[in-house]
Amino acid sequence: MGYSEGMTPQRHQVVRWRPPHGEDAAVAADARAWARRALPGLLAEPARTNLEDDVELLVSELAANAVLHAGGLGHVELHCTGSELRIVVHDEAQALPVPSPSVAPDIDHGRGMLLVELLATRWGVRPHPGRGKDVWLDLPL
Template identity: 50%
Template sequence: MSSGDAGDPAHRRVERLLRWRPHHGADPSVAAAGRAWVRQALRELLTHPPGAEFEGDVELMLSELLTNAVRHGGGVDEVLLRLAGTSLRIVVRDSEPGLPAPADRVHTGEDHGWGMWLIQAFATRWGVQRHVADGKSVWLELPVG
């Protein structure tokens, strides 16, 4: 094996995955349940306690994805947290194929519709994966802090 080989322990990316399937994914209370779940999940995933700011950012991002899934996606089917190296990926799957879009905050005075705008602002990357059978997964990545 060469020193740059993926089998070399010094070059392996640490990857951990946690999954949550809420019992009542279409209920608006899923956002609060998701925030409670993610606080515990971060302690299981990370090798060190999460900082308050990082934990708050993760809770906010997950809450926005969950709320969007309830409002526009028919409810939450599944949530995944994946730690890979220094990046945390949050994935929320729902059953509707419609794509999310950030609202134009300049032209609206609404007090809702900030979710995807916040995700664009906080996440290092985000995207949508459509599923052949049904629905989509909306994901985002945050640097682990």
């Protein structure tokens, strides 16, 4: 069952997940599985078609980026705020993510931020209180 105009998600619901070891290569798979399990509990109604897949893919990509390029994954948050879902991934680095202008088809990495640009209505980066940064994106519900 997909999302329709008459359905209203719960407002301002937030869930957070912290990996036991944020620098482990398996953390992206763990983050993806957590997001898939947590998402239904944030919504008052069933999600729109493909929302679960989009969330799973984007959480996995951002978590992998945190591990590979940013010193490790600190935590992942899902925020349900009215008509949008915000994904926030905290990592330990100050360096900003940069979408690759093009990636050769035979390369199996380097498309994470391009996927973010394609699927999210908006995204950005903000300094995290203390250290590191939060990479966030919004998806329509």
